[in-house]
Amino acid sequence: MMKKALPWVATVVLLIGAWFVQLITPSDDVAAEPFLVAASIGSEAVGREIVVTVLEVRAASTVTSSSGWSAEGTWLLVDLNAETVTADRLLQGATLTIDGLEFRASERMDSIFSTKLVPGIPRTGTIAFELPDASLTGTGILHLSLGDDTRLDSVIELTIPLDELTTSAEESVHVTEWATS
Amino acid sequence: MTSWWRRNTVPLIALAVLAPVTAGVIGWNEWQEYFQGRSTSPVAPETEDGAVELAGATWGPIRGQYLENVEGLTLPDGAEVVVAVIPVAPGEDPPSCPAPTLIEQSSGREWSEGRFDLGVSSNPDEPTTCDSTATEPYELLLPYIVPEDAEGPFWVNIAPAATTPKIVQFSIDP
Numbered sequence: 531m532m533k534k535a536l537p538w539v540a541t542v543v544l545l546i547g548a549w550f551v552q553l554i555t556p557s558d559d560v561a562a563e564p565f566l567v568a569a570s571i572g573s574e575a576v577g578r579e580i581v582v583t584v585l586e587v588r589a590a591s592t593v594t595s596s597s598g599w600s601a602e603g604t605w606l607l608v609d610l611n612a613e614t615v616t617a618d619r620l621l622q623g624a625t626l627t628i629d630g631l632e633f634r635a636s637e638r639m640d641s642i643f644s645t646k647l648v649p650g651i652p653r654t655g656t657i658a659f660e661l662p663d664a665s666l667t668g669t670g671i672l673h674l675s676l677g678d679d680t681r682l683d684s685v686i687e688l689t690i691p692l693d694e695l696t697t698s699a700e701e702s703v704h705v706t707e708w709a710t711s
Numbered sequence: 712m713t714s715w716w717r718r719n720t721v722p723l724i725a726l727a728v729l730a731p732v733t734a735g736v737i738g739w740n741e742w743q744e745y746f747q748g749r750s751t752s753p754v755a756p757e758t759e760d761g762a763v764e765l766a767g768a769t770w771g772p773i774r775g776q777y778l779e780n781v782e783g784l785t786l787p788d789g790a791e792v793v794v795a796v797i798p799v800a801p802g803e804d805p806p807s808c809p810a811p812t813l814i815e816q817s818s819g820r821e822w823s824e825g826r827f828d829l830g831v832s833s834n835p836d837e838p839t840t841c842d843s844t845a846t847e848p849y850e851l852l853l854p855y856i857v858p859e860d861a862e863g864p865f866w867v868n869i870a871p872a873a874t875t876p877k878i879v880q881f882s883i884d885p
Contacts, residue, residue, distance in 0.1 A: 649820040650858030708787030
């Protein structure tokens with residue numbers, strides 16, 4: 531009796547064991563995940579090659595830029611200072627994730643998005659996100675990086691409590707220039 | 712014994728030729744990859760105020776200093792301007808090159824030419840890139856915006872298009 535049951539018991543134990551191993555095995559992309567650097571408003575967040583200080587987060591129903599361009603919509607503006615560590619690089623990674631939806635920074639106006647950052651001398655400017663109506667609720671996760679491809683690179687992460695933002699009628703995208711300390 | 716050497720004369724000669732050829736071919740292949748894979752191999756002047764020959768042109772001697780009068784320039788707080796002047800004497804085939812970069816030797820931080828950021832419009836008499844049509848000697852004039860904590864000595868790297876991966880490398884300590 532015992533002899534007959536043993537293989538069955540062993541099989542079940544091994545199957546459950548395998549299921550557990552499979553459950554806790556990290557996925558393939560974990561090995562290349564970015565290194566998140568938590569940021570808070572007003573303090574400097576230092577990554578491998580990018581240094582960012584988020585100054586302010588604003589929400590507006592109309593945004594304007596210095597060139598005279600303006601647009602209505604649901605906008606989230608992030609004012610920041612940014613520099614690199616060793617070489618000139620473009621600031622090309624800026625996404626805002628709300629409720630699982632990822633939005634890339636707007637390129638409709640001139641902003642610090644996709645401009646050149648240099649080592650040691652911060653530039654200041656604004657990154658704008660154009661969002662669907664009524665999406666400014668819950669929590670927004672802002673990710674900033676130099677490249678679009680963030681594998682194994684640092685990513686500056688800021689958690690934005692969207693409900694606490696007051697939406698102004700009109701806000702402007704700041705001109706990108708050298709930061710004054 | 713002699714008969715063994717004699718019997719195998721042909722294979723021995725073949726071996727004597729093939730063995731070094733094999734070593735040579737494999738070695739050359741590997742070393743070539745090593746040199747090609749290196750980003751650059753700098754060619755520096757023998758003395759600090761010396762000149763360098765590369766891409767058929769004579770480069771240098773370089774002059775480098777901090778800009779003392781920065782009035783009228785768009786310069787951020789806590790930044791300085793390092794100006795490098797490099798005489799170029801083109802030969803038969805004038806070289807072209809992108810704007811040389813400035814590298815802090817202690818940290819490896821690298822800055823590119825900042826004429827536009829300083830608010831100075833470009834001027835054909837003060838080029839920042841090599842002119843592949845110039846036959847007369849001219850001088851590259853390169854202003855770099857660097858933070859105050861940047862310290863010399865710096866390298867100035869010039870990468871003529873035709874000589875990749877060989878670059879001209881000057882050292883300045885303004």
